[in-house]
Amino acid sequence: MNLNTPAFSSFEHDGLNLSYFDEGNPEGPPVLLIHGFASTASVNWVYPGWLKTLGEAGYRVIAMDNRGHGASDKPHDSEAYRPWIMAADSIALLDHLGIQQANLIGYSMGARISVFATLKWPDRVRSLVLGGLGIGMTDGVGDWDPIADALLAPSIDGVTHARGRMFRAFAEQTKSDRQALAACIRGSRDLVERADMAKIEAPTLVAVGTKDDIAGSPQELAALMPDARALDIPGRDHMLAVGDKVFKAAVLDFYADLADR
Template sequence: MNTETFESFDGTKLALHRVGEGRPLVLLHGLFSSAEMNWVKWGHDQRIAEEGFEVLMLDFRVHGQSESPREPEAYPQNVLVRDVAALVEHLALDDYDLGGFSLGARTSLHAVAHGVLEPKNLVIGGMGTAGLGEWAKRSAYFKRVIDEFENIPRGDPAYFSMQFLKSQGVDRVAARLLLDTMPDLDLAMLSNITMPTLVVCGDEDRDNGSASELAALIANSDFVEVPGTHMGSVTKPDLGIAMAEWLAAHK
């Protein structure tokens, strides 16, 4: 794997991890995770690369090896969409695929539905309708995790999220600013997504609502269930296999 940095639209330095050779796939990780935690650690990147892809894994700002600016002006609305667009421009990508898990999936859907990006194929992992149209509820949950960080007791549903943030070394000041940049997506805008789309989700994953309902709202989509909860499905090979096989079939 090769890792490099590039400057996004506002000069923030973001990390890009590249694996494999072939058709470009821009792959986006989940909230407070990283390319390493979502894709590399469990071998999903290698499995996809084996199908003839160059897997281009971005670390979002405030995540992984990317910078975590603390200035409020570094967090305009939908800043992550702008970061992904900056990556596509930086690499001069024209014919490419786009995929993501959880926050990465949400960001991908916003980018395509708003016409910012036009990948040939789209992969949406760990996302349902509630994760798009009810973001305020999810954001409030994570703000509580940040604000009450060290005071969240064992047994509290937020305790695991707090431990995960701590393990990833997330800058909580920057993270809180980032949470306010993510608007809801009007589900009617999903009609703008016309390219082949894979919606893949854990069979026990209800964190972002119904993935099958999301798939039903995207005209040209396939829905696949893999084993696991929201966090657990990423750790199993089935997710990477499902993505790799679907992408290979839509080259």
């Protein structure tokens, strides 16, 4: 087991080749990590220390490069990125690995994908951790068309929209396929009805940085659900909350509580 640079494998689903790693304790409770927009399994989960934290705590740690990201195939059709389609990729990975039920941790777009997966396949989800997305899950997180425009701009030098410039810089840093990401941001923004959030019975932790200007309130989202708690990640914005030690400690505590049920 190598917690620093995991070996990636791949599987086929929906005509796409999708890249993933399967690390940690093979006999431990499985945790499926679903990364955010413009990120990758490594950028979201390995470099910020999640693989190390969960692996050392005895969990089986699984993460995939979502379609359009990392080493996975990258369709340029926005309809290929609807959240229920991306959710099906995650469930297909569990099928591929022979895992009947897993704990899901999603960050930002990955949180949305996790909710769509839970609504369609509730028996496959032991618990949910929704990071970087609060009531924005149901109410929206603003206008993201400028993000797509920024990704497709000839140069970052001409991008004046602050959030667009942030994601364009991130995409360049991760050497991403910017056309695929633009299709993804246009196709993956479907909202979840409040009444549907209330149907999710899986124990849930909603965690958002106190300086996150994208996610919306974690308390408001948790209040819609029958078995959810909220976590404020102190002093962190949308980009920095994902690796925060308070977030990691809260997830381990949440899992310890689950084990006692």
